[in-house]
Amino acid sequence: MWACVAGVATARGEHSACAPVEITPGGPPTRERVRAYAPIFDLCAKEGESRLAIRRMNVDGTPLILTVDPQSLQTSLERAACWRCEETNDAAQAETRYLKALHPPQDPTRPPALVNAGLIHGAGDGAFVTGDLCPSRKPLDRAFFEELAAQGPRTPVMLAVSGGWIARHGADFAWLRDKARSGALDIAWANHSYSHPYVRRLPDGRNYFLRPGVDVDREIFETEKLIIAEGETPSVFFRFPGLVADAALLENVRSRHLVALGADSWLALGLRPRPGSIVLVHPNGNEPVGIRLFLRLMQTGVMPLPLRPINEAP
Known part of the structure; x- marks a missing residue:
């Protein structure tokens, strides 16, 4: 029952397959709700937008990615099915503000x-x-x-x-x-x-x-x-x-x-x-x-x- 209730909450606005992700707190233990959690580093695109994805997971049965705007550093949880993603690396993203924050120049x-x-x-x-x-x-x-x-x-x-x-x-x-x-x-x-x-x-x-x-x-x-x-x-x-x-x-x-x-x-x-x-x-x-x-x-x-x-x- 909890998985069903939580899944409905996660898919709020389900008239759109790419509606904003809204996860309802509570319910069963975290280990039962958040599964297949793994670090990644992908460049993802959707309708002219681009983000960097740093985690993938399955929450209440829905595949999600944790994304970062490479210029503002703002993070968001997104539905994986709504983005086209391919693996990238730090060197390829070195000129973004995000990677410069990750690897600041050393102060001698x-x-x-x-x-x-x-x-x-x-x-x-x-x-x-x-x-x-x-x-x-x-x-x-x-x-x-x-x-x-x-x-x-x-x-x-x-x-x-x-x-x-x-x-x-x-x-x-x-x-x-x-x-x-x-x-x-x-x-x-x-x-x-x-x-x-x-x-x-x-x-x-x-x-x-x-x-x-x-x-x-x-x-x-x-x-x-x-x-x-x-x-x-x-x-x-x-x-x-x-x-x-x-x-x-x-x-x-x-x-x-x-x-x-x-x-x-x-x-x-x-x-x-x-x-x-x-x-x-x-x-x-x-x-x-x-x-x-x-x-x-x-x-x-x-x-x-x-x-x-x-x-x-x-």
Whole structure:
């Protein structure tokens, strides 16, 4: 019965074979709804449009692809049958904005960093507000999101969400979805791994994703599948747990066509934002000091404005 109900919801507007994909959250477990999930890299075309497809899957019986606009970086779930796709590679797409974001030029003045791996500062003025939702037993800090929504309709925010947080916080996730559906917020869903591996007091070089035995693909794909099963679309951004990664991990994530994202203004660490800053807070209840600092910066006019979508950062 659930498969039947979910399938109808997925095919909303079924008078058109290529109607927009709308996935209804809930129902049976994710593993039963999202099947045959695999990374790909295809160039796809439809009626004069072109996209890059980075995942294929079957959701509630419907073959879908996760596509990326190679210039805007906007992702969308599309019906596979509606696109003509052929395999491509990074070299063939090297001049697109998306591939330039994936493979930025190396800065010879900045040695490879173990901490704060990936893009840490955005282009232009304003600020890029990001929140990490690591696994937590505490409730969502809704005051943070209410302050964002008070800035005006569709205020952008990127949420780096862990699968473990979604699994425990269904009501909070639904509340965030409602904020996006109402137009109060424009939420980009980034991947923050599924389990967010961490052992207290272990040094960074042997912690987080650098712990032996971490299955990086599983951490990435299980989170993406859960985001999709909950009715949302994963973005192209990935934030490492603890912002910790080595060169091999960076390359691994890039091979899955995800843009690694750090931050140059982790507020709880006292890093003050400046124009173009990627601002980091944890609205999962675990870092109230960062939330208080964010609210103070907004209310005193110190936060660089405007607040901008993360897709504009690379």
